[in-house]
Amino acid sequence: MPETVTLLIEPVPADARDVDLASTLREVDAAAPALRVGELSTQRGDGVFETLAVIDGHAQETGPHLDRLRNSAVICELPEPNLAQWRAAIDRAVASLPDRGQWALKLVLSRGVEHGPAPTAWLHASRAADFSAVRERGVAVVTLDRGYAHDAAEHAPWLLLGAKTLSYATNMAALREARRRGADDTIFVSSDGYVMEGPTSSVILRHGDVFSTPAPSGAILHGTTQQSLFEHLAATGRATEYRDIPIAELGTADALWLVSSVRLAVGVTRLDGASVSYDAAETREFNDYLLSPRD
Incomplete structure (x- = not known):
């Protein structure tokens, strides 16, 4: 089982229907380059995120976290996220993790590359620190x-x-x-x-x-x-x-x-x-x- 899982997400419109959501998700090696130099999330922090816990194979508070991701995107005038797509990404990541233990799963939606045509998005899961x-x-x-x-x-x-x-x-x-x-x-x-x-x-x-x-x-x-x-x-x-x-x-x-x-x-x-x-x-x-x- 992996120690991290990273998915790049090709954002689709919030109202998109009949989209093969699985085809919009691409797993990448967390140690490999995945974002371009012009990515505004790293240059200016121009994006929004959520971090949710995965405990013993269960993603905690998925609905509230996705609702808050959408609210943050609206406030920041980012394209509204397709929550079904993000839920599919969470489900795929969780399915790749061990069934036991605690993990931190971070969702990121960025304005993308400066002057680029579309936002960028990704999900990264890693083992949570031991806070016991x-x-x-x-x-x-x-x-x-x-x-x-x-x-x-x-x-x-x-x-x-x-x-x-x-x-x-x-x-x-x-x-x-x-x-x-x-x-x-x-x-x-x-x-x-x-x-x-x-x-x-x-x-x-x-x-x-x-x-x-x-x-x-x-x-x-x-x-x-x-x-x-x-x-x-x-x-x-x-x-x-x-x-x-x-x-x-x-x-x-x-x-x-x-x-x-x-x-x-x-x-x-x-x-x-x-x-x-x-x-x-x-x-x-x-x-x-x-x-x-x-x-």
């Missing part, structure tokens, strides 16, 4: 100013804040800054005093019996894992809410989590150098759910 230890012990985080107000997207849509774009340099810089400060991760906060998200995760707080997350807006990427976990919480009789969360509430929460597609749920143990409440049992319950098959 960090899921158990938790993470230390620092808060960092994201540099704009929590309602910035309403006034500056060209910032593309609601899209999952390939322009991740700021997010990676924030993680490096967190490590310089002796922490593992970051929670972005807005310049006007509200909790936003992590560079690669959504934020969930619990006060008493109520779980909350920042209200979806154009400035916050609506997390697929967070939505799935909220559905689980609601189904098990627990209260959830979306709202604007002042920064001060991070310090008063009974528990804090960062959740994402591959790392899943990790509890926060320290915030800006201070210890915070950590619920190990609830974190394990969250991850038991998130490791189960989810469509």
